[in-house]
Amino acid sequence: MGSESARRGACQHLSDDRGPGRCNTISVQVVGHHPHLTTGMNLNRRFIEIHNVVLNKSVCVCVCVCVCVCVCVCVCVCVCVCVCVCVCVCVCSPLWAPQPSCVNVLMTLVFSDMLHIVVVAHSERQCAIITGVCVCSSVSRVSRVCRLWNTAAASPGLWRSVSMGFCWITPSKTQTPRTEEKIKNTIGWLASDRFSQLKEFTLNHWKKNVDYAVKVVSQSCPQLASLNLSYCTGVTGQAFLSLAENSPSLQSINMQYSEYQVEGLAQLLKTNGGKIRKFLFTHGSRNDMLLAALSRGCCPDLEFLEINWNVQKGGFCELPIHIQALQHGCPKLKTFRLLNVVLGRKTIRNAEVSALGFPRLEELCMATSSSCPTSDRDLWDLLLASPKLRVLDLRGCFYISAPGLAALPCEELECLFWGQYFNSKCNSWPPPARKDLHKLTEKWSRSLRELDLANQLFSEEDLELALGHLARAPDADTLRSLNLSGTRISAPALRLIIQQSTALNYLNVTSCRNLPRGQKRVHRGHEEISQLLVALQ
Known part of the structure; x- marks a missing residue:
């Protein structure tokens, strides 16, 4: 059969x-x-x-x-x-x-x-x-x-996570009324016949009928916990109102790169923000009311916050928010990502000093694709009370110093991404000279699993001293990934860290001028790294 x-x-x-x-x-x-x-x-x-x-x-x-x-x-x-x-x-x-x-x-x-x-x-x-x-x-x-598989496939229990991507029939052709009607009929059929147990719903690149889809899904899916509307346009307040009325279990909202009515989303945060755990959006000129809602404590249990910036608009943007107010409004935050977004320095320094911090923070990302003015003081204001920090991403932060990082209260940092990836057209290129790298590796030698120092201009002696601390750590087999691209690492220092870091499976030494020709590349896996060690003997 x-x-x-x-x-x-x-x-x-x-x-x-x-x-x-x-x-x-x-x-x-x-x-x-x-x-x-x-x-x-x-x-x-x-x-x-x-x-x-x-x-x-x-x-x-x-x-x-x-x-x-x-x-x-x-x-x-x-x-x-x-x-x-x-x-x-x-x-x-x-x-x-x-x-x-x-x-x-x-x-x-x-x-x-x-x-x-x-x-x-x-x-x-x-x-x-x-x-x-x-x-x-x-x-x-x-x-x-x-027939048994047919019966099983019709079970709503199999429809827990659904992602719908838009399909262009002809790139320059608009939807006809007949097509739009078929879209609505299909969404309605899916919502009523299949989505009764739906928990995660995603729409990507939808330009029309987004409101209708959100309304129907929210009305038919009482268990809806996650909504992703990335790269969508035309999301009005009616869609957010329907979510507020029909989706009491909603915990995650992703509105990145979408055009939507900010007032409607802000109202949703005010009415249902008590259950929101994860929130992602792209910063724009009208998003101040979203930041204000977060600062006022509309989402007191928020654990994941990601704010990015459309890099096609160039550079980075400043976030007009008092960081102390955000710490007060989101005290349970565990992951905080600012992608091509920096905190307004004047806003922070004119605010009243607060010792709240983010006591539960485990990941902080402030990566930018161009140089940003984030300083040691700004970083301290964010992390002054974050002893549980595990991941710190500072790619593009020119003005952060090694002593400033070493002064942070976190003692068990596992991942530090501090590379500089700009081209020669950058106003701040080349990066400023660095020193005292050994203070970082000495502090986190037992816990570091990933370290990215690409294009950081530490001296050869400083790099040798810093890697020596990693190699001589009691748990030297902790390090898994090391990026030294564009640095002044020497062959003896590299040989020492390879010999002692037995768990190392990724090593990037591209553009390292002090290494022999033919070895300046990315080495993946224990076999390639062992071959590099032999070549460095």
Whole structure:
């Protein structure tokens, strides 16, 4: 019976006289497993890959490459023998249930304690339900195996995480009213028939119907905990109002690179902010009210905050916020990321001194793609009460000094990224001369797992002394990754750290002028690093 199902799904060729459109991706991740999918199955990680490639307007060729055996076990009336087959399917029209369908599907099923389904859909005309955005029922492919799999695929328990990417049929062609109606019908069908247990929902690059999608999903998914609207436009206050009224379990919001009504999002933070744990957004000229809401304590349990800046606008931006007010409003923050965003220095220094800090902070990222004015004082204001800090990313922070870092209260820092990655067009290039690196390595020699010092102009003697502290540490096997690109590291100092750091599996020594020719590259894995050690003897 299993082989019969495979034959029915194999190589039904179709052609599209209008040619394939752009690509859309749906990802459905299911935590747990369905009994119909695992009965009689060895729970080792096995998979079925179904490939279909539409090559041109009039010719459809199916190409299958079977690297390892694919096992399909069906339990219907009797237990079928394991079938080793790689099936090529061109039609995903349903066999037993009315479901959306589309052509040109690449789907991977991984069976163990998790089922992961990825669908890539093409072609305007072959999408029976929708054209402009190709949202197909990915589990309809599973339902073609046998009737039990069809029943299992229809279970809302398999739809926990869904990602919808927009599909452009023609790059310059706008959506027709008929297309928009099909989009709404499909979203409505999915929300009512499949999404009752949905927890994570993502829309990427949607320009229209975002409000409708958010409203329908929020009304049909009472368990919704995570919402990602990246690169979307046209999100109004009505969508945020629907979330506030219908999504009491919402804990994560991602609005990066999207255009939305700031007032509506700020109101959502005020009404439902008590349950928000994760918040990501791109800073803009009108986002001050979001920062004000955070500073006033609208999200007292916030643990993850990421604010970035669109680098296409150039440089970096200053964040107009009192850091002490943010520390007061978000005392439970564990991860704080400022990507191409710096704290306004005048704002910080004119504020009243507060000793609140971020007592639970474990990760701080202040990386920029151009030189920024962040100083030791600014860093101290952020981390004066953060003894649990594990990850510190200061790439691009020119004016941070080694003594300033060594004065921080964290004693168990595991990852320090302090490289400078600017080009010669940068106003602050080359980086300023450095000294006292050994103070850092002496303090964190037992805990450092990753160290990035790319293009830092420490002297040869300072580097040798600093790496000596790492090599002579009681737990010298802690270091996993070391980036010394563009530094003045010498061969003897490098040889010492390689000999003592037995767990080192990444070493970047590109553009290190003091090393012999042929060795100035990235070395990955123990074998390559051992070969480098031999070459340095």
